[in-house]
Amino acid sequence: MLLSIIVVMLAILVYVPSFWVRLVMRKYSTEIPGLPGTGGELAQHLVKRFELEGIKVEETKPFQDHFDPVAGAVRLSPDNFNGKSLTAIAVAAHEVGHAIQFHRQEKIFELRKRYLPTARALNLAGVAIMWSVPIIGLVLRSPWAVGLVIGLSLLLQLAGALSYLVILPEEWDASFNKALPILIDGEYVDESAIPAVRKILKAAAMTYFAAALANVLNIGRWFMVLRR
Numbered sequence: 091m092l093l094s095i096i097v098v099m100l101a102i103l104v105y106v107p108s109f110w111v112r113l114v115m116r117k118y119s120t121e122i123p124g125l126p127g128t129g130g131e132l133a134q135h136l137v138k139r140f141e142l143e144g145i146k147v148e149e150t151k152p153f154q155d156h157f158d159p160v161a162g163a164v165r166l167s168p169d170n171f172n173g174k175s176l177t178a179i180a181v182a183a184h185e186v187g188h189a190i191q192f193h194r195q196e197k198i199f200e201l202r203k204r205y206l207p208t209a210r211a212l213n214l215a216g217v218a219i220m221w222s223v224p225i226i227g228l229v230l231r232s233p234w235a236v237g238l239v240i241g242l243s244l245l246l247q248l249a250g251a252l253s254y255l256v257i258l259p260e261e262w263d264a265s266f267n268k269a270l271p272i273l274i275d276g277e278y279v280d281e282s283a284i285p286a287v288r289k290i291l292k293a294a295a296m297t298y299f300a301a302a303l304a305n306v307l308n309i310g311r312w313f314m315v316l317r318r
């Protein structure tokens with residue numbers, strides 16, 4: 091019973107920020123004919139304006155907006171790449187903000203380079219170990235040994251989730267030290283839209299945080315599976 095309550099509480103913790111991020115992005119995704127260009131066009135314009143040599147702008151899969159430092163590419167989902175909405179404009183500016191961090195070789199960008207691969211590797215390792223538990227149980231035939239393996243898996247997944255939180259300062263910088271001043275000073279959006287843009291940029295910065303909580307929820311799901 092207590093375990094079920096814990097899992098439900100974890101689910102709520104994950105649901106609230108994830109729901110808020112999706113709600114904000116969807117709320118301001120309505121097309122605004124008066125905008126001078128799409129998110130993709132703004133991104134391309136900003137790349138030229140800030141002379142980000144070697145950086146390109148590409149369309150990617152839905153909900154996969156990101157900056158790829160290896161390929162040197164700002165990638166926007168179809169709605170943001172082709173859309174003329176506040177969400178499209180703000181997300182485009184946010185991802186270009188990451189490109190600016192990368193191009194200027196700012197130390198804060200090292201957070202992503204240093205911890206994102208680690209977070210992914212820890213989580214994948216933890217999941218792989220968890221899937222191997224039935225086999226390990228058959229081979230070792232020891233409840234204590236299996237328990238240690240399960241504990242190791244959960245610790246790896248939790249460490250992976252917490253690693254995502256380390257990236258938050260970089261995301262915040264891309265939103266509020268890069269994207270917001272660019273949008274305001276360049277008058278790319280109407281002054282009346284600034285409060286909405288702030289919300290969108292906050293949601294964009296919180297994406298990794300929501301992902302970290304989702305990983306924690308996965309740990310809770312494993313507890314439920316093992317309990318059976």
